[in-house]
Amino acid sequence: MFLRNYWYVAALDHEVKDRPLGRTILGEPVVLFRTADGKLGALQDRCAHRRLPLSMGKVVGDALQCHYHGLHFDRSGKCVRVPGQELIPQSARVRTYPVVERYRWIWIWMGDPALADPEKITDFHWLDDPDWGAKASYLHVEANWQLVVDNLLDLTHLAFVHETTIGNMALVEHAAVKVQRAHDNVLVTRWIIDQPAPPTFVKVGKFTGNVDRWQIIDYVPPAFLRLDVGATPTGTGAPEGRRVGGISMRNLNAITPETETTSHYFWGQAHDFDVNNPETTEKVFQQIQTAFLEDVAVFTAQQRSITQRPDAPQTDINADAGGIQARRIVDRLYREEQTAAPAVAAE
Numbered sequence: 001m002f003l004r005n006y007w008y009v010a011a012l013d014h015e016v017k018d019r020p021l022g023r024t025i026l027g028e029p030v031v032l033f034r035t036a037d038g039k040l041g042a043l044q045d046r047c048a049h050r051r052l053p054l055s056m057g058k059v060v061g062d063a064l065q066c067h068y069h070g071l072h073f074d075r076s077g078k079c080v081r082v083p084g085q086e087l088i089p090q091s092a093r094v095r096t097y098p099v100v101e102r103y104r105w106i107w108i109w110m111g112d113p114a115l116a117d118p119e120k121i122t123d124f125h126w127l128d129d130p131d132w133g134a135k136a137s138y139l140h141v142e143a144n145w146q147l148v149v150d151n152l153l154d155l156t157h158l159a160f161v162h163e164t165t166i167g168n169m170a171l172v173e174h175a176a177v178k179v180q181r182a183h184d185n186v187l188v189t190r191w192i193i194d195q196p197a198p199p200t201f202v203k204v205g206k207f208t209g210n211v212d213r214w215q216i217i218d219y220v221p222p223a224f225l226r227l228d229v230g231a232t233p234t235g236t237g238a239p240e241g242r243r244v245g246g247i248s249m250r251n252l253n254a255i256t257p258e259t260e261t262t263s264h265y266f267w268g269q270a271h272d273f274d275v276n277n278p279e280t281t282e283k284v285f286q287q288i289q290t291a292f293l294e295d296v297a298v299f300t301a302q303q304r305s306i307t308q309r310p311d312a313p314q315t316d317i318n319a320d321a322g323g324i325q326a327r328r329i330v331d332r333l334y335r336e337e338q339t340a341a342p343a344v345a346a347e
């Protein structure tokens with residue numbers, strides 16, 4: 001089940017340089033490429049001639065040349081050259097997809113191109129905002145995209161999966177949690193007051209005593225999760241909005257379905273302290289990456305277990321509230337999309 005009329009992240013900007021990049025998105029093979037003058041193109045990754053993936057080819061001027069018999073396709077998907085032949089068949093064209101570069105990510109629209117409004121791209125400005133230090137990365141995940149969304153909406157798992165970095169038991173035992181649902185948004189707010197800081201926070205925030213820690217998780221469908229996280233020395237007023245003497249970070253996540261059981265996981269970490277020091281950015285990134293690789297191991301094992309027995313029962317607990325709300329929104333949007341344009345949705 002994929003929502004199609006949305007912008008998704010297809011690649012990190014530097015993944016697409018002078019060579020084409022093939023990537024399956026929402027079950028469709030896509031090739032991303034840059035022409036010689038740097039313009040971005042996204043085509044179906046299947047040659048109109050004998051269906052070789054175009055991502056095996058190369059960029060020649062402002063076109064992509066198929067590796068097999070050398071047909072050239074431009075950014076509009078039209079064949080503009082057939083070697084050894086004057087006449088170009090009308091049918092020699094491939095589907096194109098709208099693409100936009102923003103926040104150091106390449107965004108793609110897989111649905112009806114007429115609806116592709118770049119204004120609808122979810123805000124991830126922290127990734128290229130000079131007021132923040134940030135680093136982004138990519139993980140391939142052998143799991144359905146909604147397992148990743150569930151994970152980020154329930155941060156009690158930090159205490160168990162990430163106890164050596166960003167987790168400790170205070171997160172589960174002493175959190176005040178609020179789940180707010182809007183029409184197309186879920187906001188989970190967690191406050192952990194006057195509790196020890198987890199290992200990563202001690203390392204990068206140099207806390208010596210207890211802290212007031214916040215985790216504010218902002219979910220936007222289909223799969224964007226922007227986490228406002230941080231801590232200040234306890235009693236200095238963070239719950240009332242005075243964030244002084246501590247650290248503030250944004251953990252930024254965009255999950256793009258590859259297939260029903262695999263996903264592209266784009267994520268980044270931004271920090272508001274020591275902003276212009278690449279060593280700090282790297283240190284923060286490495287800590288969070290350690291935690292995220294622990295998550296990937298969990299998703300993969302979960303997916304294996306689900307695939308083994310898709311109908312096995314599962315039970316819900318209080319901590320699932322955010323994830324359950326997010327799934328309800330996705331279910332509603334899917335029904336709406338199917339009703340509005342079944343042809344595009346099923347294409």
Ligand code: FES
Pocket residue numbers: 047048049050051052066067068069070071
């Ligand atoms: S398969 Fe692409 S040119 Fe023949």
Ligand SMILES: [Fe+2]
Pocket residue numbers: 151157158161162291292295
């Ligand atoms: Fe995690």
